[in-house]
Amino acid sequence: xIRKIIRxxxxxxxxxxxxxxxxxxGAIAMVDGKAKLLRDDYCDGMGDCxxxxxxxxxxxxxxxxxxYDAGAVAANRASAAPPAGCPGTVSRRIRPAAPASAASEADxxxxxxxxxxxxxLAPVRAPWFDGSELLIAADCTAYxxxxxxSRFMAGRITLVGCPxxxxxxxxxxxxxxVRQNDIRGVTVVRMExxxxxxxxxxxxxxxxxxxxxxxxxxxxxxxxxRIKDPAG
Numbered sequence: 735x736i737r738k739i740i741r742x743x744x745x746x747x748x749x750x751x752x753x754x755x756x757x758x759x760g761a762i763a764m765v766d767g768k769a770k771l772l773r774d775d776y777c778d779g780m781g782d783c784x785x786x787x788x789x790x791x792x793x794x795x796x797x798x799x800x801x802y803d804a805g806a807v808a809a810n811r812a813s814a815a816p817p818a819g820c821p822g823t824v825s826r827r828i829r830p831a832a833p834a835s836a837a838s839e840a841d842x843x844x845x846x847x848x849x850x851x852x853x854x855l856a857p858v859r860a861p862w863f864d865g866s867e868l869l870i871a872a873d874c875t876a877y878x879x880x881x882x883x884s885r886f887m888a889g890r891i892t893l894v895g896c897p898x899x900x901x902x903x904x905x906x907x908x909x910x911x912v913r914q915n916d917i918r919g920v921t922v923v924r925m926e927x928x929x930x931x932x933x934x935x936x937x938x939x940x941x942x943x944x945x946x947x948x949x950x951x952x953x954x955x956x957x958x959x960r961i962k963d964p965a966g
Contacts, residue, residue: 746791753783775803845888853895863915871923897932905939912944919949
């Protein structure tokens with residue numbers, strides 16, 4: 735029969751597992767790090783998974799598919815383990831354990847205020863984005879610049895990524911984050927290497943496409959761990 739059923743775009747899927755957790759029918763599972771529709775007759779076509787996908791990887795399509803089988807779903811759920819998915823991708827707000835000034839030099843406090851931090855895993859919409867100053871940092875900056883927590887992360891929501899390693903254009907997802915949340919300002923911290931230019935460009939494109947006037951600051955870190963003088 736021809737009916738409405740979900741379609742999962744494997745290219746867009748980040749493997750966060752949110753859709754598998756949202757599917758009441760157990761129709762979706764994580765296989766090799768990607769969401770998969772297990773069987774057509776497990777999908778009721780209601781789409782509870784759609785709004786949970788932060789990457790926009792799920793849509794509806796009309797195609798030849800087996801009819802929804804409530805009996806098969808009940809039997810599968812009775813025998814199956816809990817839906818797969820990485821618990822570490824659950825969105826949460828973090829209260830730093832102690833201000834940086836109260837920490838010792840040997841064991842400084844973390845200033846991280848949100849989880850997850852990877853751009854590919856972060857939700858598009860989250861309450862901790864609203865009214866926030868956003869830090870978008872290249873992965874390597876945390877290793878090159880020792881003071882990144884106290885100097886840049888404190889008081890900001892942090893997102894990190896590497897366009898060269900991830901092989902994606904972050905601008906589309908960042909545009910939706912800008913468009914759907916009350917972002918007050920953005921700081922980009924990048925390395926001086928040329929490939930980091932992709933991260934800076936993606937943020938600039940996102941702010942423009944999001945249709946918002948948001949203050950933007952770009953800070954460049956040298957490979958020996960210094961903040962590069964913009965003039966030199």
